[in-house]
Amino acid sequence: MTTNKFYNAIFAAGITLILACLMIGVKLDTSGTQLAVKGATTAQWTWIGGGIAIVFLSQLFTNQIDALFRMIPKPSISTMLPEEKKMATLKPWLIAGAIVIMVIWPFMVSRGSVDLATLTLIYIMLGLGLNIVVGLAGLLDLGFVAFYAVGAYTYALLSQYFGLSFWVCLPISAGMAALFGFILGFPVLRLRGDYLAIVTLGFGEIIRILLNNWTEVTGGPSGISGIAKPTLFGLEFTRKAKGGEDAMTFHDYFNLDYSSSYKVIFLYLIAILLVCIVIYVINRLMRMPIGRAWEALREDEIACRSLGLNRTAIKLSAFTLGASTAGFAGAFFSARQGFISPESFIFIESAIILAIVVLGGMGSQMGIILAAIVMTILPELAREFSEYRMLLFGLLMVLMMRWRPDGLIPTKRPQLELKQ
């Protein structure tokens, strides 16, 4: 037993040594026109040594460390929150309060934070959309970014070629993404699990490569730039009005000095509005027959069929509604960026969205919102470690799976009132 532990610890330390040497210890550097191998500094070597020692000791004393962790009382959310009944009456007020804070907040902080918050809101939308497909219907989708791309390009192209406004394009983008979800849904109806994951992965790549190569329409790798920003009932947020004779800018109309932060805050407020709509709709869907059918399909497909549920319709509806949410987010994304290229829709985006769903807790909306915040804000906070960003992601995943395998906030089953 103890010798076993000892070997285990030696093994883990060895792996750490090898990985650390490869990733930190040796670096390729350019010297003139040649590549040169450069060793790490003494300080870095001490850190590596320290790291190896920590891995070795923690592996050797896992039992003791686990015991120590068990002694720390786990903060349980349920004890901190008031009782269920009280919660029910408090809930509307809490939601109203949260919305008010979210709306007031951008006027008090820097432009950069508002911009980051907008990005977070986009990821919340994407996470909620993917949650329908993965969390509720249990269909593992690794190409979700394709629908995001379809939404984004739909708005960009319609705006560029036909000059349609953001508000008109928003439902069209969602519709287009839904159509693509529907089209993808058909061939994969009979697939589940790994097979489905591979097909959706391929679908995501097809869309990206199509956008990359269809140069005449999509501009290929150079993307589409100068996408029109959303307007407020026709008022533009640029310095000078662009949209023809009778176009007006926001600051002229309200007699304000021009400031670029109006635009940022306006975009943020649109994002808040969109996220609220998405949350409301999906929340309702989860409690509707269709939402229950999705979950039933995840639990047992054969039982569903024997009870008269049409699995084709249920799967297609999950794909379609999930995709339309991504289309929503995509249209907003391209409006916010003003520039899109296939680079924005690579596989790693799908992986991040999936990570948000898994980290948050499959099927749990609050968890996904929290996870989206963590996943977008953490990389920003850890900017200095940007080289090790993926390493940090990995660490976070491992820790989560070790201590909270059900996600940050696991789903709670709705308790239905039985009294008639």
Place this chain on the structure above:
Amino acid sequence: MSQLLLDVNGLTMRFGGLVAVDGVNLKVKNRQIVSVIGPNGAGKTTVFNCLSGFYIPTEGSVMLKNEQIAGLKDYQISRKGLVRTFQHVRLFQKMTVIENMLVAQHRHLNTNLISGLFKTPNYRRLEKDAMNHAIHWLEEVDLLEFANREAGNLSYGQQRRLEIARCMVTQPELLMLDEPAAGLNPNETKELDELIIKLRDEHEISVLLIEHDMSLVMGISDHIYVISQGAPLAQGNADEIKNNPDVIKAYLGEE
């Protein structure tokens, strides 16, 4: 008097060269409990799969209330009033008991997205009806106190009862039970026995049963079919079957 509910003629199922079911005939009348027995591997479950649409039979006709249902999709058949359970319990494990009951009533509910989003009166009424119906059946199988528990946390016997209740809320006319007593203790088997009789007498449905527990089969069946190696071997009431030399031979082997 009692009408013919299910009429199966010459049901045959081939998988490539293997004949799993060969010319099976079954007749189930209204308000009747009919059992299908046979040694392991005789093809009983395959018959069930053919009837419920999980397999499309190679040959033969399946008439439900004088309507051909062979070849229809599984969910279409169950909507026509023929619902089954499985050899292994197939509940929606992570959903609550009451949610299991509501999913089963999916087709009776208003599944229109718009009316659900805005909770139209029609949507609310149907949702409430489904709830009452679910509560009624949970009371029947004595599971109401567990309504908000996760189905996977129930005991095995309770899961079996929930599976039957879940079938019953779909308002079937013919309930097909695939080895409902498997894994139950004698007490639970007795309760199951009473439940099945109650379904026939009070709720006026027919039950088609596959079962290995002979005391259960002999005690409650109105009619028994014996299948051996895919082919029909004998049929009759409990006494006739008990004394049929072919049946004894199939079960115990030649002397």
